[in-house]
Amino acid sequence: MSPSRVSGDFNESASATQQSCTTTKQPAPRHFGRLDNTSMIESKFLSQPQDLGIVAVGFSGGQPKPGVDAAPAALIESGLLTQLRDDLGYRLHGHDAVHSFSDVVPAQDPPHRGMKNPRAVSAVTRRIAEQVYRHAKEGRLVLTLGGDHSIAIGTIAGTAKATRERIGRDIAVIWVDAHADINTPETSGSGNVHGMPVSFLTGLARDDKEEFFGWLTDEHRVSVKKLVYIGLRDVDAGEKRILRENGIKAFSMFDIDKHGIGRVMEMALAHIGNDTPIHLSFDVDALDPMWAPSTGTPVRGGLTLREGDFICESVHQTGSLVAVDLVEVNPRLAADTDLGAHETVRAGCSLVRCALGESLL
Numbered sequence: 001m002s003p004s005r006v007s008g009d010f011n012e013s014a015s016a017t018q019q020s021c022t023t024t025k026q027p028a029p030r031h032f033g034r035l036d037n038t039s040m041i042e043s044k045f046l047s048q049p050q051d052l053g054i055v056a057v058g059f060s061g062g063q064p065k066p067g068v069d070a071a072p073a074a075l076i077e078s079g080l081l082t083q084l085r086d087d088l089g090y091r092l093h094g095h096d097a098v099h100s101f102s103d104v105v106p107a108q109d110p111p112h113r114g115m116k117n118p119r120a121v122s123a124v125t126r127r128i129a130e131q132v133y134r135h136a137k138e139g140r141l142v143l144t145l146g147g148d149h150s151i152a153i154g155t156i157a158g159t160a161k162a163t164r165e166r167i168g169r170d171i172a173v174i175w176v177d178a179h180a181d182i183n184t185p186e187t188s189g190s191g192n193v194h195g196m197p198v199s200f201l202t203g204l205a206r207d208d209k210e211e212f213f214g215w216l217t218d219e220h221r222v223s224v225k226k227l228v229y230i231g232l233r234d235v236d237a238g239e240k241r242i243l244r245e246n247g248i249k250a251f252s253m254f255d256i257d258k259h260g261i262g263r264v265m266e267m268a269l270a271h272i273g274n275d276t277p278i279h280l281s282f283d284v285d286a287l288d289p290m291w292a293p294s295t296g297t298p299v300r301g302g303l304t305l306r307e308g309d310f311i312c313e314s315v316h317q318t319g320s321l322v323a324v325d326l327v328e329v330n331p332r333l334a335a336d337t338d339l340g341a342h343e344t345v346r347a348g349c350s351l352v353r354c355a356l357g358e359s360l361l
Contacts, residue, residue: 039088039316039356039357039359041316041317041318041319041357042319043141043319043321044277044318044319044320045163045167045169045277045320045322046139046140046141046322047138047139047166048138048139048140049139049141050089050090050091051090051091051093051138051139051140051141052084052090052091052092052093052140052141052142052143052356053093053094053132053134053135053136053138053140053141053142053143054081054092054093054094054095054143054144054145055094055099055128055131055132055135055142055143055144055145055155056072056073056076056095056097056098056099056144056145057072057098057099057101057124057128057144057145057146057147057151058070058071058072058073058098058099058100058147059099059100059101059124059146059147059148059150059151060147060148061105061117061120061121061124061148061150061193062117062121062148062149062150062151062192062193062194062197063148063150063192063193063194063195063296063297064116064192065296065330065333066332067330067331067332067333068146068147068148068296068327068328068329068330069100069147070330070331070332071145071146071147071327071328071329071330071331071345071348072098072145072146072147073098074329074331074341074345075145075326075329075345075348075349075352076095076098076145078345078346078349079349080145080348080349080352080353081095083349083353084143084352084353084356087353087358088353088356088357088358090141090356093135093140094131094135099127099131101123101124101127101128104120104123104124104127105120105123105124106119106120106123111191112185112207112212113185113186113207113212114185114186114188114191115185115188115191115193115196115212116190116191116192116193117193118193118211118212118213119211119212121150121153121193122210122211122212122213122215123211124151124154125150125151125153125154125157125213126154126215127154128144128151128153128154128155128158129153129154129155129157129158129161129220130158131154131158132144132154132155132157132158132159132162132323133158133159133161133162135162136158136159136162136163136166136322136323137162137165137166139166141321141322141323141324141356142155142158142159142322142323142324143323143324143326143352143356144323144324144325144326144327145326145352146325146326146327146328146329147327148194148296148327148328149177149181149194149197149281149283149327149328150193150194150196150197151325151327152181152197152198152201152281152325152327153193153197153200153201153213153216155279155281155323155325156171156173156197156201156220156222156279156281156323156325157201157216157220157221158220159171159277159279159322159323160201160219160220160221160222160279161219161220163277163322164219165219167277169275169276169277170222170223170226170276171222171226171276171277171278171279171322171323172222172226172227172228172272172273172276172277172278172279172320173198173201173222173226173227173228173278173279173280173281174228174230174268174272174278174279174280174281174311174315175198175227175228175229175230175281175283176229176230176231176280176281176282176283176286176303176308176311177229177230177231177232177281177282177283177285177286178231178232178233178234178283178285178286178297178298178299178302179195179232179234179235179283179285179297179299180198180229180232180235180236180239180242180243180250181194181195181196181197181198181283182196182198182199182202182204182239182242182243182248183195183196183199183236183238183239183242184196184199184204184205184238184242185205187236187238187239187242188236188238189236194328195236198227199242200213200216201216201220201221201222202221202222202223202224202227202246203218203221204224204242204246222279224246224247224248225247226272226276227248227249228249228250228251228268228271228272229243229248229249229250229251229252230251230256230264230265230268230286230311231251231252231253231256231286231302231303232250232251232252232253233252233253233299233301233302234297234299235252249268249271251264251267251268253301253302253303256303256307261303261307261310261311262310265310265311265314269314269315269318272320274318274320276320277320277321277322278315278318278320278321278322279322279323279324279325280312280315280321280323280324280325280355281324281325281327282308282311282312282324282325282326282327282351282355283295283327283328284326284327284328284329284344284347284348284351285297285298285299285302285328286302286303286308287302287303287304287305287308287347288300288301288302288303288304289302290304291303291304291305291308291343291344291347292305292329292343292344292347292348293333293340293343293344294329294330294331294332294333294340294341294343294344294345295328295329295330295333295344296328296330296333297328305347305350308347308350308351309350309351309354310354312324312351312352312354312355313354313355313359315355316354316355316356316357321355324352324355324356326348326351326352329344329345329348330344331344331345
């Protein structure tokens with residue numbers, strides 16, 4: 001793997017300066033008169049494909065390890081947004097702040113149905129859904145930088161609602177992860193909500209109270225028939241039952257070893273169909289720790305960086321991509337040697353660039 005594949009502009013930093021407890025301000029973008037997106041792929045569902053809505057979420061409440069809240073700033077400081085603007089030609093919107101949403105996090109948040117921090121996660125993801133919705137309803141591609149994977153409750157809910165209203169279509173979700181994240185509160189062994197977002201998004205888990213995800217309605221949800229997993233290798237027993245009972249399409253690392261990533265992507269995209277908008281939610285722990293060591297729940301035996309890039313490139317080439325999440329980069333977990341954190345951030349940047357149109361030639 002050539003180092004240039006994940007290289008970024010580390011000299012031109014968009015350094016984050018804390019200005020409030022809620023947001024981290026970033027410098028305003030500079031335009032050089034070049035607004036043509038370099039991708040040759042025509043978007044099927046975006047009315048403003050050159051416009052990129054950025055939702056940067058410094059939230060870690062869906063899991064217990066601190067540091068994942070620092071990921072958006074680390075990704076931005078590495079030059080990611082500069083690359084998207086100057087190299088890929090996107091017009092950026094909403095890129096001037098990293099949101100912590102501390103204003104909606106309650107002082108007391110006891111467990112509910114076994115879930116840890118349920119009020120905080122519900123309130124934050126509801127706010128994220130509103131932000132994503134505002135971008136998506138304008139016909140923009142939306143990029144969310146997390147944060148732990150619980151934030152996908154908000155990102156996918158916002159995309160689903162906006163896409164239904166704007167073009168009258170349901171979305172499909174490609175969930176790239178070592179973990180299925182489809183536990184219900186009752187099947188979860190840990191109570192960490194970052195292991196439950198798919199169950200709430202599909203309606204397999206529900207709660208009548210707004211403070212516990214009761215704000216999710218059918219307009220926010222996705223069908224299990226339009227859900228595809230790629231890269232699974234650490235799935236709880238309860239999750240395996242859920243996947244089997246609901247006939248959910250899932251490609252584990254066994255399938256990737258057996259068929260190769262090219263054939264797996266062909267099968268995954270064929271399952272979705274070519275007439276469906278796609279939300280790609282990519283957990284960096286889908287990559288083997290060799291490529292992304294600085295993440296909260298690393299599992300050996302995962303995707304190579306090249307396979308991860310290929311997944312993103314393949315989804316981009318469909319022309320159906322409407323939203324991307326990159327989550328679970330934790331730059332503080334490799335404090336002893338910041339090389340691991342640095343490499344994980346670089347890998348995350350590579351995945352995003354490939355999803356947004358960077359190609360080898």
